[in-house]
Amino acid sequence: MKIYAHFELSLTLLAQPDEVYRTHLRIRQTDGTVRELPSARFVYDDELRQQLLIHGTNDESYGIELGKALLSEPLLSELERALGVAESHGDYLCFNLAIDRDTPKLQALHWEKLCHPATGRPLATDGRIAFSRFLSSASGRPIRRSLRHAVRALAAVAAPDNATTYGLSEFKASDYLELAQATLGTLALDLLGSPNVRTSIAALMDRLRSGLDVLYLVAHGKVELNTAYLYLEQADGCIQPLEVAQLAHELTTVPVLPRIVVLASCQSASPEIATSLATIFGEAGVPAVIAMQGNLTLETAQIFMQALLHAIANNEPVDAAMAAGRRAALTAKRADWWMPALFSRFSDGRLWLAEDLQLRSTLEQWLRRCEPSLARNDLAELASHLMACPSMGQLAIAELPDLTTLCVELTFWDADHPEAIIALDTLLEALGLLTPVTRNEILELRHLLGSVRLAESDLDYLYGRIRPDATWQRPTGRDTSDTLRLIVQQLATARVQMPEVQHPLVNFIRLLVDTYPQHVHALMVDLVRWEQQLTARLGLQPRPVITALPLSPSLLIQLTLAPGGIKPDVSRPATVEVLLDAWLFPDLERPLAIREPGTLATVMARLTQLVHEAQQSTTAELWVEFLLPHEIIHCDVDQWCIELGSRIRRERPIGKKYPVVVRSLDRIEYCQREAHLRLRWQERWQQLQNLQANALDQAIITVDMRAVACIDRVERDLGLDRNKEKVILLLTAFTTDKLDDLFVFLDLALEFGLPAVLLTRRGCGNPSDTAHELKRAIADDRFENLPYVVKDQRTQAEAEDHIGHALTLLWDNPQRIPPSMVYRNNQL
Known part of the structure; x- marks a missing residue:
């Protein structure tokens, strides 16, 4: 027998005192058809209570009285009709009664005695009816079934x-x-x-x-x-x-x-x-x-x-x-x-699934081909564990190349059934079939590489360079993306003598990043993170220097002080003579400006045009980066205004529209001459990309008081920081009125390779309170999103003394290098 339909009857309180309830009937057939009846009333008054009390010792009389009160028309007609159809098909009806938990008087009734009001047959023992009460649950756990x-x-x-x-x-x-x-x-x-x-x-x-x-x-x-x-x-x-x-x-x-x-x-x-x-x-x-x-x-x-x-x-x-x-x-x-x-809460009442014998036979034959060395008992046990995974029947086994691919697919499709996957992993480990690279790591890498498009010749080159043995054959998929997925899964199964020998999948990712950076530039940070985590877990040799390409296009605006100019005073922008260069990174071959002479005032006037040209060239979110010499790095470029609006023009500070950061031209010049400075910079930048939110105290150096001893303390902390954990310098104690002290700390940051410096250009209340507020904002987001955190502060700045009006963020990414510097230093 099978289920014909679900007869779902709910009772909820309709009116006070507790004697009038609403009945709502929904009939769900197994073919998906759903019918609902208009709500009716169930009255549990003194008269019904008295009748049930009188018949309390007579189950049939009690059930009939309860049936008369509950199963009034049209509920009774619907029940009769559903039972008739179910009986004609040799099926049965699921009668599910849902009673509001906040109605204890109804809960106390003997509903299992409920009888058909005309025939007197108890519904709970009727062979055509399966009677149950609805089980409510506050838990979000799914209902799982296995074989x-x-x-x-x-x-x-x-x-x-x-x-x-x-x-x-x-x-x-x-x-x-x-x-x-x-x-x-x-x-x-x-x-x-x-x-x-x-x-x-x-x-x-x-x-x-x-x-x-x-x-x-x-x-x-x-x-x-x-x-x-x-x-x-x-x-x-x-x-x-x-x-x-x-x-x-x-x-x-x-x-x-x-x-x-x-x-x-x-x-x-x-x-x-x-x-x-x-x-x-x-x-x-x-x-x-x-x-x-x-x-x-x-x-x-x-x-x-x-x-x-x-x-x-x-x-x-x-x-x-x-x-x-x-x-x-x-x-x-x-x-x-x-x-x-x-x-x-079961929909069909079945506690487990019936095993598909044909599927099991096909699976065992496939396993004999993929794992011929398995003993018969081990193979049968492995087949049983695989069959216990709910999605097993939906996979085309014959098209899968190996056991690892099958297990990866099951891990993906049965993510909501961890008990089956855990049991499978335990058996695979006992049989020596568990790959060094976990299936979750494979799935994550597959997801990262899903958008990468390489030619067949590129895949041939990569695979030929890193395959662990000359007998290994490169898999071929439906297209190059599918082939890349199969290569990843095949390499994950490689067993080499680690840590003496590097794992081929690690080598594959490193070669991919180094050889085809233009194909994976948007994924570079995530690929590097994945490779570093796997390398650390397996105890392998880490990559000596790992860099990351940017995720977003940037408008790079480089300002160089004109030769022979007077000492710059950024408070008088019309007197500061500069040369303007501009590019849209990474499209460095088409500059927006080349060595244009002018002043800070003319650059401010030219800013709207530069932003407009850059925005026309990309649909992605734009960053704005000002590459500035040491003498004007404290300039409030984020407060320079641009014009917005197509019909009614309005001005708005650029820092409220885009993430705006400053860069140090001096750092780039230093790194051309000093290789160790370049290495420090790159190492700390990579550390910044991998930081977790709970590592804020280890990552940040705060200077919120003017004592001279602060300089010595910061220099000592950075000198002892052998693990390169310090990556952010937070300066709230100095204003642009104290430039000499400010420049000393900036010099320290450049010398020790700190990629990020967040400073206040003027006082915004108590420096310690300001530092605390900024650190709290940083901790609420990922470290690599610091430019967006600063942008949010600028956007929120309404009052004149708001901190968002006075923030300068030095955010130095070693991958965003101006072309003039690249041409002069091929090593950088």
């Missing part, structure tokens, strides 16, 4: 030796363990509760954390003073009362929860309290919970559980298994047959 061979079950029985001291009846744990063995024995079943291994909270949680699909828990339960208790055992067999609140906390530490929990525990679904044992498991994320609404007799528990667990082991839908258990108890004339309740 039957991978299903793990635990039967845990707590029968403490001194139960009678708590007013609880004694029972034999062995009776329930034998029942579990007889019904669930076809699964991978673990037993807990023997005299040697008691069912303590520690033992139970250890089993849960190891990964379970089915938990069958037999223990006493009780509700006292609005608190639910579960009675487990201590190691010595004495009773161990456990509040459900403690259990709720423990469940948060379980990475993968069972798909069903069967609680043979009295009052585990008590409607008297909001946090029953069933509620705790449901809120944690268990998709199906079977629990008891009251005190279930031991005799009924044995009869009900035998039928229920047998059906579960046969992969019957859990709601159908529940109906089988209720029918068995009702047939045995047990008065408490209705007490077990099912709370479920």
